[in-house]
Amino acid sequence: MGLLKAKPEEVEVFAIARNHDEFQDMTVSLNAEIAGRWAPLELDKGEATIKAGVGPDLEIAIVAVSSEDERNLAPVTKLIQTARDHGIKVLLLAKDLSPSGLHQLLRVGADDFTPYPMPDGALADAISRLRGSFEAAPKDAAADKKRNRRGIIMPVYGVAGGVGSTTFAVNIAWELALLSKKTDKRVCLLDFNFQFGSVSTYLDLPRREAIYELISDADGIDHDSLSQALTSYKTRLAVLTAPMDALPLDIIAPEDITKLLEIAQSSYDFVVVDMPQALVHWSDNVLRMSETFFAVMEIDMRSAQNCLRFLRALKAEDLPYEKVQFALNRAPGFTDINGKARAKRLAESLGVEINIMLPDGGKAVLSSGDEGTPLAESAPKNALRKEFKSIAQSIFDAMVADKAAVVQ
Numbered sequence: 001m002g003l004l005k006a007k008p009e010e011v012e013v014f015a016i017a018r019n020h021d022e023f024q025d026m027t028v029s030l031n032a033e034i035a036g037r038w039a040p041l042e043l044d045k046g047e048a049t050i051k052a053g054v055g056p057d058l059e060i061a062i063v064a065v066s067s068e069d070e071r072n073l074a075p076v077t078k079l080i081q082t083a084r085d086h087g088i089k090v091l092l093l094a095k096d097l098s099p100s101g102l103h104q105l106l107r108v109g110a111d112d113f114t115p116y117p118m119p120d121g122a123l124a125d126a127i128s129r130l131r132g133s134f135e136a137a138p139k140d141a142a143a144d145k146k147r148n149r150r151g152i153i154m155p156v157y158g159v160a161g162g163v164g165s166t167t168f169a170v171n172i173a174w175e176l177a178l179l180s181k182k183t184d185k186r187v188c189l190l191d192f193n194f195q196f197g198s199v200s201t202y203l204d205l206p207r208r209e210a211i212y213e214l215i216s217d218a219d220g221i222d223h224d225s226l227s228q229a230l231t232s233y234k235t236r237l238a239v240l241t242a243p244m245d246a247l248p249l250d251i252i253a254p255e256d257i258t259k260l261l262e263i264a265q266s267s268y269d270f271v272v273v274d275m276p277q278a279l280v281h282w283s284d285n286v287l288r289m290s291e292t293f294f295a296v297m298e299i300d301m302r303s304a305q306n307c308l309r310f311l312r313a314l315k316a317e318d319l320p321y322e323k324v325q326f327a328l329n330r331a332p333g334f335t336d337i338n339g340k341a342r343a344k345r346l347a348e349s350l351g352v353e354i355n356i357m358l359p360d361g362g363k364a365v366l367s368s369g370d371e372g373t374p375l376a377e378s379a380p381k382n383a384l385r386k387e388f389k390s391i392a393q394s395i396f397d398a399m400v401a402d403k404a405a406v407v408q
Contacts, residue, residue: 047082
């Protein structure tokens with residue numbers, strides 16, 4: 001079988017099977033999750049291919065095994081051992097395999113397994129677990145190290161409805177995830193609009209029951225409860241969606257929001273938070289913990305008035321309003337002299353500096369939300385997507401520079 005448009009040096013996942021026709025759902029799931037970054041491999045060629053050398057991106061070998069293979073598991077065990085010797089994690093896809101056969105393959109070095117046919121999302125979750133996106137309780141020094149991160153928290157707040165704050169949050173988070181692809185950096189996106197959050201819609205992700213349990217049980221908030229509530233987009237971005245039902249914004253106490261953010265901060269390098277428009281009793285906790293607080297607005301009276309109220313509220317409570325960085329969505333183009341003059345007057349009237357100008361992405365933005373994909377996937381050459389990519393690159397470079405300065 002061919003490499004499905006993936007170059008050998010860009011392959012991240014090998015799907016290895018004696019007969020791929022037996023595992024057609026695996027192919028569908030991999031194309032949906034990591035299209036162009038995986039490759040099929042015949043079982044009898046798997047060991048030799050890995051020994052011959054693989055690209056630097058290869059992380060996981062999915063070994064699909066059925067009851068037919070159980071008659072002679074020797075080639076499978078050799079393959080698993082070879083993969084482990086080359087630092088590749090192994091995920092077993094087991095179809096009608098006996099408990100003894102499954103135990104034997106796990107014992108020789110397979111890292112995880114999922115049954116076949118697979119439940120919805122099972123393959124994506126398994127890949128995410130192997131990549132370390134979701135963690136169980138740490139069992140060794142390496143796991144402890146993963147939980148000893150000091151991630152930066154970046155809330156995104158829309159000063160008025162419909163100004164594009166969720167679009168901003170989703171796309172910045174995904175661009176950071178793409179930049180982190182070949183590094184040990186990790187990204188998560190938290191939807192804190194517990195009533196009508198739409199991150200799940202923008203990424204076409206299911207809303208899990210565990211989310212309600214996470215935010216309603218203050219005493220139960222820990223690494224395990226967060227990992228159970230998280231889902232993933234394309235196995236690269238960990239996402240906490242809004243609950244299935246609309247809940248009061250005060251369902252969670254300020255100290256529990258702080259605890260939740262601290263847990264996320266210790267496990268991820270970039271924590272993007274999609275905030276509700278309403279200012280609630282835990283909003284100040286998020287602002288105080290943030291590195292940068294993005295406030296998205298437009299050139300209209302509604303945004304101007306709400307922004308003024310927002311700033312007054314911050315100053316009245318003596319909150320660090322200097323952390324707020326304003327982003328103007330649907331900003332005037334280079335040749336729109338009148339629009340640029342209006343934007344300048346808006347900034348002067350509010351007494352703020354607007355240093356992020358987001359161009360109008362046009363119909364592609366609406367289509368992207370309806371399709372449940374970031375702009376990088378649906379419209380990679382769109383002007384707004386290019387600006388999101390530039391912003392994410394600046395954030396990423398700044399963090400890398402800060403880490404290097406700390407080491408020195």
